[in-house]
Amino acid sequence: PWLLPKDPPNHTLRLRYEIDSEIDYKGALLAIENPEIASVKLNGKSVDTTPVGYYVDKAIKTIALPKIKKGKNLLEADIPYGESVSAEAMFLLGEFGVRVEGYHSVVTELPKKLAYGNIVPQGLPFYSGKLSYCFDVETNGGKLRVRTPQYCASLIRINVDEQSKLATFSPYQADFDVPAGKHSVEIIAYIPRTNGFKPLHDSDPTDPYQSPARWRTNGDSWSYEYNFTKEGVLVSPEVSEITVVE
Numbered sequence: 001p002w003l004l005p006k007d008p009p010n011h012t013l014r015l016r017y018e019i020d021s022e023i024d025y026k027g028a029l030l031a032i033e034n035p036e037i038a039s040v041k042l043n044g045k046s047v048d049t050t051p052v053g054y055y056v057d058k059a060i061k062t063i064a065l066p067k068i069k070k071g072k073n074l075l076e077a078d079i080p081y082g083e084s085v086s087a088e089a090m091f092l093l094g095e096f097g098v099r100v101e102g103y104h105s106v107v108t109e110l111p112k113k114l115a116y117g118n119i120v121p122q123g124l125p126f127y128s129g130k131l132s133y134c135f136d137v138e139t140n141g142g143k144l145r146v147r148t149p150q151y152c153a154s155l156i157r158i159n160v161d162e163q164s165k166l167a168t169f170s171p172y173q174a175d176f177d178v179p180a181g182k183h184s185v186e187i188i189a190y191i192p193r194t195n196g197f198k199p200l201h202d203s204d205p206t207d208p209y210q211s212p213a214r215w216r217t218n219g220d221s222w223s224y225e226y227n228f229t230k231e232g233v234l235v236s237p238e239v240s241e242i243t244v245v246e
Contacts, residue, residue: 009082097123
């Protein structure tokens with residue numbers, strides 16, 4: 001398509017999204033490519049499409065939305081459309097949670113705590129980015145070992161007080177020299193962009209890799225229900241004191 005002449009769009013693509021919310025939420029952003037040429041409304045109110053930032057890719061710009069109200073909300077976007085224009089995904093962003101039931105998703109309060117395990121059913125089904133698990137431990141002093149035996153993340157970093165080490169590769173652990181007393185432990189999981197950007201309605205588990213064709217599935221390879229990937233620290237970390245014998 002980049003070799004085609006840049007003819008001006010001669011059609012208008014009109015999109016309508018229903019947003020179901022359990023809460024009133026102020027401060028949401030809409031991430032959209034080329035917002036400057038789009039016309040956006042939320043609940044019938046025109047939205048200023050001046051970019052205020054970007055999401056992941058500088059081509060995916062963000063615009064500020066009016067308050068999302070508790071109940072049903074209608075988001076409308078009119079986009080000039082033609083041979084040289086692609087219809088890309090849009091993203092509703094904010095500090096809120098999402099509950100997914102089949103193909104129906106609902107905006108909820110941001111979860112206050114997470115359990116170890118898959119974050120998808122814990123209010124963060126579409127989340128990607130940095131996620132921190134924080135807790136305190138009491139030690140007798142010496143070597144402290146923190147191990148994360150099962151996780152789904154691109155990278156694992158473990159911080160103990162002011163010390164920081166990677167634990168991404170087998171045996172998925174890091175050792176720290178600590179004095180006796182209480183110490184703060186932070187396990188940082190860098191969640192990949194999978195559940196935010198992958199073809200979530202491709203229901204064929206045998207597809208070997210992501211390609212443009214996976215966004216155009218049909219028949220038994222398509223489902224309205226979301227097909228998420230597990231993400232997060234999946235089991236409780238192992239914390240132990242190591243005795244060094246000389």
